[in-house]
Amino acid sequence: MSDTKTVKLVDEPNKRSSELPLLSGTLGPACVDIGTLYKDTGYFTYDPGYGSTASTKSAITYIDGDQGVLLYRGYPIEQLAEKSSFLETAYLLLNGELPSKDQFVKFEDQITHHTMMHESLKDFFKGFHHDAHPMAMLAASVASLSAFYHDDIDVDNAEDRKLAAIRLIAKMPTIAAACFRYSIGWPFRYPRNNLEYVDRFLHMMFEVPSEPLTLSPVAAKALDLLFILHADHEQNASTSTVRLVGSTGANPYASIAAGITALWGPAHGGANEAVLKMLEEIGSADKVETAVKRAKDKNDNFRLMGFGHRVYKNFDPRAKIIREMTHKVLGELGVNDPLLEVAMKLEEAALKDDYFVERKLYPNVDFYSGIIYKALNIPTEMFTVMFAIARTAGWIAHWIEQHETPGARIGRPRQIYTGANVRDYVPADKR
Numbered sequence: 001m002s003d004t005k006t007v008k009l010v011d012e013p014n015k016r017s018s019e020l021p022l023l024s025g026t027l028g029p030a031c032v033d034i035g036t037l038y039k040d041t042g043y044f045t046y047d048p049g050y051g052s053t054a055s056t057k058s059a060i061t062y063i064d065g066d067q068g069v070l071l072y073r074g075y076p077i078e079q080l081a082e083k084s085s086f087l088e089t090a091y092l093l094l095n096g097e098l099p100s101k102d103q104f105v106k107f108e109d110q111i112t113h114h115t116m117m118h119e120s121l122k123d124f125f126k127g128f129h130h131d132a133h134p135m136a137m138l139a140a141s142v143a144s145l146s147a148f149y150h151d152d153i154d155v156d157n158a159e160d161r162k163l164a165a166i167r168l169i170a171k172m173p174t175i176a177a178a179c180f181r182y183s184i185g186w187p188f189r190y191p192r193n194n195l196e197y198v199d200r201f202l203h204m205m206f207e208v209p210s211e212p213l214t215l216s217p218v219a220a221k222a223l224d225l226l227f228i229l230h231a232d233h234e235q236n237a238s239t240s241t242v243r244l245v246g247s248t249g250a251n252p253y254a255s256i257a258a259g260i261t262a263l264w265g266p267a268h269g270g271a272n273e274a275v276l277k278m279l280e281e282i283g284s285a286d287k288v289e290t291a292v293k294r295a296k297d298k299n300d301n302f303r304l305m306g307f308g309h310r311v312y313k314n315f316d317p318r319a320k321i322i323r324e325m326t327h328k329v330l331g332e333l334g335v336n337d338p339l340l341e342v343a344m345k346l347e348e349a350a351l352k353d354d355y356f357v358e359r360k361l362y363p364n365v366d367f368y369s370g371i372i373y374k375a376l377n378i379p380t381e382m383f384t385v386m387f388a389i390a391r392t393a394g395w396i397a398h399w400i401e402q403h404e405t406p407g408a409r410i411g412r413p414r415q416i417y418t419g420a421n422v423r424d425y426v427p428a429d430k431r
């Protein structure tokens with residue numbers, strides 16, 4: 001007798017039943033393995049938003065939406081936020097364990113020595129109009145890395161996969177800063193190897209030829225923490241996109257570029273930019289009630305951006321950390337942003353309102369992050385680019401994991417066909 005747990009599917013119309021295996025992981029709900037369902041029963045399953053569907057097994061990140069739990073390789077996000085750094089977290093996501101001192105020194109050195117982009121890549125920017133959205137420039141530039149490295153990447157070679165991961169984590173800040181500087185007409189800045197990851201990025205973003213940049217430890221610490229919090233998040237839309245593109249054998253640069261374009265949507269990573277625009281549109285705390293009313297009105301497509309989550313039906317643990325950090329960072333930087341008061345009033349009003357309480361709509365990672373980015377003088381259009389820099393660590397960790405999984409197959413969902421039934425061609429003069 002097999003000790004595999006199963007569930008029985010009773011097919012009344014055809015008077016038959018199937019035993020489907022139940023799969024369990026380290027944590028989280030068990031899954032019904034429906035891999036043979038179509039072959040055994042002729043039925044597909046239907047779950048268009050994948051609300052009840054596990055698309056893969058993964059050892060990278062675990063989320064418990066009801067408890068508001070987020071673990072990277074088993075470590076609680078609260079502990080990593082307090083004790084780790086983004087680069088150490090990137091190592092953890094990629095390798096599954098926290099690095100020893102020597103391992104971290106080697107990893108940091110590898111990243112530091114892959115930060116430059118090809119000189120000819122800079123010429124690509126000249127094709128963009130000055131007001132091109134930085135996410136458009138980022139997606140195009142990262143996809144174009146395939147043109148520079150396409151021939152030296154064998155997706156089945158572990159060393160090639162690791163090098164691609166190093167290159168992407170190292171070059172994203174350089175390319176992101178170039179997107180920003182091109183949009184404001186400033187000359188690009190080369191990465192400085194004597195600076196740490198976040199300071200190097202801030203230097204490439206804000207250093208001007210006319211005077212040396214004074215780097216702020218408060219800004220660097222805040223940004224490093226935001227990068228940790230945004231580094232990975234299980235099978236979210238952009239990570240699932242990276243995996244689907246990766247499943248075709250596409251090279252890592254093309255796969256990550258696909259993730260960047262998926263992240264751009266306002267329902268996903270584009271929400272942080274949309275939150276700032278929403279707070280600016282609301283304008284002052286006395287207009288919060290109206291905004292909450294509009295968000296509840298089904299005839300109004302206004303939503304409270306930064307609220308709600310497919311998985312978290314409790315406070316997003318990242319939002320809690322960012323919320324506390326917002327007050328600390330603005331205080332330390334001496335920034336008094338009236339939008340913070342609007343955000344806090346909005347959160348207070350929504351969390352007391354039945355509409356939000358019944359639907360378990362809480363602030364998510366995007367609700368407060370934009371206020372901090374703004375305090376660091378990062379323009380609104382760059383907010384999702386910041387998200388992409390951090391999420392590159394998670395995306396490439398998932399891309400590597402799927403290529404390390406034996407027997408991985410191309411992702412190819414099916415559908416419920418609702419179009420016309422079979423019919424014969426009608427000549428034009430008879431239509």
Ligand code: SDX
Nearest residue numbers: 233236267268269271295303304305306307308309310359
């Ligand atoms: C991220 O998946 C991830 O992990 C993503 C992410 C990551 O780290 O990768 O966490 C990052 O993308 C965070 C989410 C950022 N997006 C936003 O803040 C945009 C605003 N939020 C939503 O549009 C929405 O909440 C989603 C997209 C986040 C979740 O959508 P779901 O799970 O499909 O929920 P739904 O649209 O079915 O909403 C359920 C109900 C609906 O009302 P009813 O039909 O039941 O009456 O809640 C309502 C929705 O109208 N609702 C909202 C709302 N979000 C949901 N109503 C007002 N304002 C909102 N923000």
